[in-house]
Amino acid sequence: MFDWIGTQLGPWTWWVVGLLLLALEVVIPGIFLMWFGIAAIIVGSLSLMLWTESYWIWQMQVIIFAVLAVISALIGRRVIAGQDDVSDEPLLNQRGASLIGRTATLKAPINEGRGRIHLDDTTWVVNGPDLPVGSRVRIVASTGSTLKVEPVSEISAPA
Template sequence: MIEGLAENLGPWGWWILGLVLLVAELAAPGVFLIWIGMAAIVVGAISLGLWQTGWWSWQVQLLVFGVLSIVFAIAGRRVYAGRGEHSDEPMLNRRSESLVGRTAVLAEPIAEGRGRIRLDDTWWPVMGPDLPAGARVVVVEARGRDLKVAQA
């Protein structure tokens, strides 16, 4: 069955498979099908030149396709792994970390290591030494939503 399909479609079957996979990547983006689609297109391009040779059977084509899919997926992962590390706004989605170094006034006293401050328009739970309400504190560390403070 596979042999008959490979003979009937010829090298163009790989091009069709590659284009279908690329369209599927557009429909359901995940940056994975693109590499398999590219491997299919490359096998189709190689098949155009090697189709008439006796050794370029469908088994060899599948083997080359599998190897190229793995190679392209690994190469693509390495390319995309380094993207997005450098940003002009490194603290954009890390709001609590962007507060480190800011000073505030305690809205509620720190009792037993816990209190609250108000920075901008948000109330933040804080951890630190026991201090009365109204004391000035500086944010020294961010742990999730909790801020660690010290007396300013």
């Protein structure tokens, strides 16, 4: 069967394999088959030029395909890893970090460094200097589900 494919399609066999791999990448996404498809198309291009040469046997083609597949996968991995995804919402999944800079009123006093505030729809555990209930605090840091706060200095506006 494989002999028939090679004799009927000739140098176009690698092009068919490459395009098939690229089509499979669309169906089975993972950015992996694409690199094999590119390697197959390169071998197909070489086959168009070297098909009549005596040394261009199928074993040579398979070895070149394997080498090119590894090289293209490594280059592709480096290219994809080098991309910095810039987001318009960099703190989307970091809710505590997105609260830094906001102010709130203590719902529970900070005793021995721990207290509670209520922001939006969540009650947060806070760490900071001891303060009574009702004190205004500013969030300065976030570690997991605990916020670090400092008292807001009430500066009166000039008259």
